[in-house]
Amino acid sequence: MPLNVEVVATSSLGDRSYLAHDGQVAVVVDPQRDIDRVIQLAGRRGVTITHVVETHLHNDYVSGGLALAKLTGAHYAVAAADDVAFERLPVSDEDEIVLSDRMRLTVLATPGHTFHHVSYVLHGPDGPEGVFTGGSLLFGTTGRTDLLGKQHADTLAHHQHASVRRLADSLPDGAEVWPTHGFGSFCSASQADAPSSTIGREKTTNSALRVEADDFVAQLLAGLDAYPAYYAHMGVRNAQGAELIDLTPVRIADPAELRSRIDAQEWVVDLRSRKAFAHQHLVGTLSFGLDGPMSTWLGWMAPRGAPITLLGESAEQVAQAQRELARIGIDRPAAAATGTPEQWAGDANRLGELAVATFSDLAAARSGRVPHELPPADVVLDVRLTGEWQQGHLSGAVHIPLPDLPQRLAEVPDGAVWVHCQSGYRASIAASVLAAAGRRVVHLDDDFGTARDASLAMAGDQS
Template sequence: MAVEVLVVATSSLGDRSYLASDGTVSIVVDPQRDIDRIMCLAGAKGVRITHVVETHLHNDYVSGGLELARLTGARYLVAADDEVEFDRAPAVDGDTVPVSASMRLRVIATPGHTFHHLSYVLDEAGDGGWQPVGVFTGGSLLFGTTGRTDLLGEQHAHELAHQQHASARRLADLLPDGAEVWPTHGFGSFCTASQSDAPESTIGREKRANPVLRLAADEFVTETLAGLDAYPAYYAHMGVANLAGPAPVDLTPVTRADAAELRRRIAAGQWVVDLRHRKAYAASHLAGTVGLGLDGPMSTWLGWLIDWGAPITLLAETAEQVADAQRELVRVGIDRPAAQATGDAEQWAAEPGQLRVLRRADFPALAAARAGNTPEGLPAPDVVLDVRMTNEWRAGHVEGAVHVPLPDLPKRLADVPEGAVWVHCGSGYRATVAASLLANAGREVVVIDDRFGRAGAAGVTMSGNA
């Protein structure tokens, strides 16, 4: 049987893990912490996991590699230069790792995303000997971009960007154009320097499309560093957890909270998170909650916004949705929510006065309101608040808007001018989060639940390149 490489996507974090097998044994690359997905896939394929490999110590999620290796008895390959606090098989540049008669790995040092980053070439045995099928590139060579180089500190970003350039060139020189490229990051992950431009790729395609293989080193470094934006605050805790060796996860149901308990937690200033879609949240929700729907990257934004270790209570329509949220949260090191409640907003309220509505609008409504024709039932916009990231703002924004990136908002609520606030982002998801934070602070708020790309065509006056 030919070697088969299967993708295990974690779209909420913009990452991929991989299961490569020859029909009998398999290799797992960069597994997420909820390893049951990988084990179920291996079981369905009828293959035994013999090797688990890490391309690098991850900054955007807690790894499941150590626990997967423990449960399966697989060899656990981690860079020899990473000073981890657990036993592993140290991997170094130039190593060849036999897996089976038809499959092997070659270890290639590709520093840049981290100092000790490794890539793994997957070779398959054929009539002419070993042939490279592809390369697991982690946070090195991605689809149309590379992994960002500032996660270990701004002071290292320039040096690592130069190393990233050299590493990508090394892979391109080492491998044939037809070799597949299998990155871990690049599908919405904040670990990338820019977003991926394709769902799959080869070395040949990257030679044509990827700036790292088209630009000279100095030009690539300048362009890469200039394009970097903020990354989630919880990243500071991921590397520490991965160095120490993550504990097994506990995805069993958490304690249920009744209406009185929810009121107590909200009164104490705790994070009570409503996981329903933003339209359901807007129609009716418990005052004092934050709307972070499961339809978006909930764990990324929640992990970025909270004070690390703060108790979190989850609200959802069903127990299955709470379970989905727990799974997403353990991936970023938020292991056990404090409590949960399911049902609808009316069941969560101890009294009717606790329920609140979030008013919604779109960009045509904003254009009309700015022209003096505010739609009925909405307050005139005294402030237009843009909560997108800095690079998005620089690319174009609503003229006269106030810019406070969503991650900064909890500590900058006082920076939002007085009056009724109309808040927008790129699609409505982040704007709903921001609107709930503003409403909890006593502000009159309208969420613009619309795509930012429609603003100009709707008649909203724009600044910049929008």
């Protein structure tokens, strides 16, 4: 009978943690900060967590591993070569962790994503069933190799190539691949949409297993784009060991306090959908809807340690955002409020709205036929990342990547700004930043793929 491996997905960060068990005892792999999800899953399955293991010191989230191990009394395995400030079970290449008489792990050194990265092969009664690969072998790609500094990226990329080859050579084709990253995480060198994979499948689809080292390294390094600024803090936090998460409710702010925080140019964040924000919002607030990767972009753009106030339609929305932010080390929002923009404002004069348009509207505006109630397209601002811009962009557009926009507002030319991204989510954030700065703005809430259909002229198109 095979062992059970259950996924605990964190889609907002593009990561997966795992609970592997034999029906009695369990091991948790790469847990997120909010360990209550894992504890509840173990409880539903009626299993005891005896071990918690990390594949590496994570750069994209604060680990819940140490707190989970302390809470459950489990052994906490971390690579012996990692310099950490807490007691752990130090593991090295080819070490074995016996979990039960039916289940064990073998440690394989797989440097590349980090220098001391390890993978864990899960063995059942009939042999290896799969491997927890962390940021090494992912679905159709590998983990990126520049998170410890560009000066190490080439060396780590060569290590990464050797590591994934080692995994492929060490395991049968039918062995499952269970990565931590690769589902939207910026820790992934590129993105794939496969829901699952095996060693055999990766041999046929993964470039790291199909091209030689020098070509792989060149391709990997050429494809790397920017990654969130908060990554610089995650590895340090994980080496120190994070305390138990605090998800107690945030203090509620009244309209006067919200006004004061906005006037002080603090980050007062509207968690509602971008459509709701465009329809009506509290002037000076910023749109980071929970219908997209809120924590990634807010954590990237807000200065570390800056007070953040959360506005949601309900206490549940605020609690969800609080949980997501805690995963990246933003532990306690400064304040919160729930309800409607009218309730937050206390004054109708403090309510605003955003103009919304499509790429067809932009084409009409550029041809001199400005759609009804929309301003002229004086400026078209593209806030996608540099790699996206280089793949093709609108002729005449101004390019400022979204994370840079708060510091580069002065570079946006005068006039009404029509702002777009790839799908509309990031453009909503950018539009709110521009509106808070007093600019007249139009949010292009449309898929960039429709721009060509609207007969808009393109530049730099590599398709």
